[in-house]
């Protein structure tokens with residue numbers, strides 16, 4: 379049986395004071411919870427704060443981006459090894475905000491995926507179509523292209539130690555959630571891309587849904603056969619809401 383995972387993506391939110399309350403609330407709410415792995419992906423400056431608060435808990439932590447380069451003259455960049463130094467398990471790569479606002483193309487995302495694994499991190503690879511692409515009926519082509527770019531650099535083997543997050547861009551931060559059926563259709567499609575090459579790998583892939591997941595809609599989404607958990611933006615900034623979502627993902 380595939381494991382369940384719920385990861386929070388705080389995006390560019392928080393402060394030392396706010397984070398303390400949020401982390402305390404998450405720890406209190408999730409202590410003793412079994413049947414689901416929980417994590418938070420925090421802004422770089424707060425990695426140490428997350429590590430300090432979560433190190434003796436079952437909750438894991440990670441970053442929201444990293445450099446594709448190992449080290450060197452790359453002003454402003456953060457390497458995978460640096461994230462490991464702060465105990466990160468996960469790093470998000472290819473979030474649609476990085477793709478759309480910071481010019482990350484498929485090849486760059488793939489290079490980051492490879493660099494993350496090299497550093498011992500588990501990449502959470504985000505894929506998903508825009509509203510225009512959905513309306514053109516090319517959701518599957520877009521998602522396949524984004525995944526193929528990573529297969530080209532990481533090989534199929536690269537997918538043995540990663541998480542995929544399907545995040546339709548039109549559902550991110552908009553309050554407009556994909557219906558469980560819409561999400562399931564794409565999740566099954568993603569799994570199906572791997573099945574002809576390696577059926578066991580396809581079955582073992584952890585595929586999260588992201589896009590306006592809330593305490594009130596999480597259970598219906600997580601009830602779908604190919605949805606293994608969620609990547610949670612806005613709702614991960616509220617401890618009670620995040621805990622509710624994590625509980626909804628329990629097996």
Ligand SMILES: O=C[C@H](O)COP(=O)(O)O
Nearest residue numbers: 387550551589590611612
């Ligand atoms: O990484 C998380 C996604 O972008 C979803 O964000 P959201 O839950 O605020 O819609």
